Amino acid sequence: MVALMGVGFYVLALPFAYFWSIPFGAAGVIMMAASFFLSETEGPVQPPEGFSFCPYCSTAVSLSAERCPHCNGVQPR
Numbered sequence: 001m002v003a004l005m006g007v008g009f010y011v012l013a014l015p016f017a018y019f020w021s022i023p024f025g026a027a028g029v030i031m032m033a034a035s036f037f038l039s040e041t042e043g044p045v046q047p048p049e050g051f052s053f054c055p056y057c058s059t060a061v062s063l064s065a066e067r068c069p070h071c072n073g074v075q076p077r
């Protein structure tokens with residue numbers, strides 16, 4: 001989405017002011033790089049408070065539960 005906006009902005013600005021479009025295009029590239037970097041640093045999805053994801057079926061399991069209610073897998077402590 002951010003990348004599309006950057007490309008769209010570059011294409012729209014091109015006929016009006018070619019030289020002015022260069023910094024906007026560069027900004028679009030930087031935003032693309034930043035979005036990739038941010039999506040990587042956000043990490044995996046965090047389970048809700050008091051829950052952890054079952055390692056076998058990824059169901060949210062209460063931390064007090066010893067077994068997953070979905071697949072009955074033993075939860076690691």
Ligand SMILES: [Zn+2]
Nearest residue numbers: 054057068071
């Ligand atoms: Zn499970």
